[in-house]
Amino acid sequence: MARMSELTDSxxxxxxxxxxxxxxxxxxxxxxxxxxxxxRPGPRRRRELRAAIGGLSDKVLTEALRRLCAHGLVERHSFAQAPPRVEYALTRLGHSLVDGPMKALGDWTRKHGDELLDAQEHAARTLPAPPRPR
Amino acid sequence: MARMSELTDSxxxxxxxxxxxxxxxxxxxxxxxxxxxxxRPGPRRRRELRAAIGGLSDKVLTEALRRLCAHGLVERHSFAQAPPRVEYALTRLGHSLVDGPMKALGDWTRKHGDELLDAQEHAARTLPAPPRPR
DNA sequence: CGCGTTACGTACCGATCGGTACGTGGAGAA
DNA sequence: TTCTCCACGTACCGATCGGTACGTAACGCG
Incomplete structure (x- = not known):
């Protein structure tokens, strides 16, 4: 099947x-x-992002930022400075997504996170036969 | 990096x-x-799901249902009948996810969907140089 | 003139994802 | 008896994802 981005209309x-x-x-x-x-807290540079988030590679950060920019969720501002300075910031659309659905998801996880783990353990105990997908 | 399911605690x-x-x-x-x-509307059988959702393969449906069951979001009920009858239904946890965060996401998309498409087109126009990721 | 910093780009790689195609087991229908 | 239905399981495959490793262009500093 084609990627969903090509199907958003059809x-x-x-x-x-x-x-x-x-x-x-x-x-x-x-x-x-x-x-x-x-x-969310405000504009950040690549370095700061990599530091704040632990464990993602440089390449993947680039790709993520490009995607988010392409989706109109993030804006790129580059300053003409000595060591290149580029800042990334949420757009209005990006903020609406983060403060809306993503906050809802975060709240849900905070409320039901334990329940989720319990359910997973229960499932692991009750149907251990198949070779454990994932 | 390892799958996230292994990192939910660490x-x-x-x-x-x-x-x-x-x-x-x-x-x-x-x-x-x-x-x-x-x-969401209620319990469904595999066949019904495949019919309701268009374009997903049989295998992938199975995998999705197994994952959702393993996460405690969906329950499987099998009836001892002539042609096997198996129904899948949302659990309480599943309902809370669907009616909460997922509804929020749906609402957001309904409100900002056009904005999202506009932003994408704009981005495609302003930075056409790179070989179009994705 | 090297050296370091910053923000990328490129090459390659193993793992995973989703798809197609096909097989299986048991019961009812033809 | 053979066929069909249903809910899977299995084998294989191409595309994508995320990771590592390394290169580059421009500038300031010592």
């Missing part, structure tokens, strides 16, 4: 509305939501 | 809280959110 069937797919695709890449969150 | 750094990562991982697989949405 939603034939799907459940409620395929717009949901377009939205969940924003979370599809591992680090994109994290970068978004890291940008 | 969150060293990350931004706000790594729980967010555990949550976004629930959306990591393409069809999982769609299946969740399809289950």
């Amino acid at each position: 939603c034939v069937e799907l459940v409620a509305d395929c717009r949901l797919r377009a939205a969940t695709d924003l979370f599809a890449h591992t680090w994109d939501p994290v970068v978004l969150m890291a940008l | 969150c060293v750094e990350l931004v706000a809280d790594c729980r967010l990562r555990a949550a976004t991982d629930l959306f990591a697989h393409t069809w999982d959110p769609v299946v969740l949405m399809a289950l």
Whole structure:
């Protein structure tokens, strides 16, 4: 199947509305939501982002920022300075996403996180036969 | 980097809280959110799900359902009948996710969907040089 | 004139994802 | 008996993802 970005308009069937797919695709890449969150307090430089977020490679950060820019969630400001200085900041759209749905997700996880772990353990105990996907 | 499911406890750094990562991982697989949405009205059988959702393969549905079951979001009920009858339904936890964060995401997309598309087109116009990631 | 800093780009690689195609087991229908 | 239905399981495959390693262009500093 083609990537969803090519289907955002041609939603034939799907459940409620395929717009949901377009939205969940924003979370599809591992680090994109994290970068978004890291940008919440204010504009940041690449270095600062890499430091704030632990464990993501330089390349992946670049890709994430490019995607987020392309989606209009993040803006890039480059300053003509000695060592190049580039800052990334949330756009209005980006803020609306972070403060809306992403906050909702965070709140949900905070409330049901333990429940989620319990459920996983329970599942692991009750159906241990199959070779454990993932 | 290891899969996030192995890191849900050992969150060293990350931004706000790594729980967010555990949550976004629930959306990591393409069809999982769609299946969740399809289950919202009530219990469904595999066939019904495949029919309601268009374009996902049999195998992927199975995998999605297994994951969702393993996460405690969906329950499996099998009936001892002539042609095997198996129904899948949202658990309480699943309902809380769908009616909470996922609804928020859906609402956001409904409000900002056009804005998102506009931003994408704008980005495509202003920075056409790189070989178009994705 | 090297050296360090910053923000990238490029090459390559193993793991995973989603897809197609096909097989299986048991019960009812033809 | 053979066919069909249903819910899977298995094998294989191409595309993508994220990671490591390394190169580059421009500038300031000692």
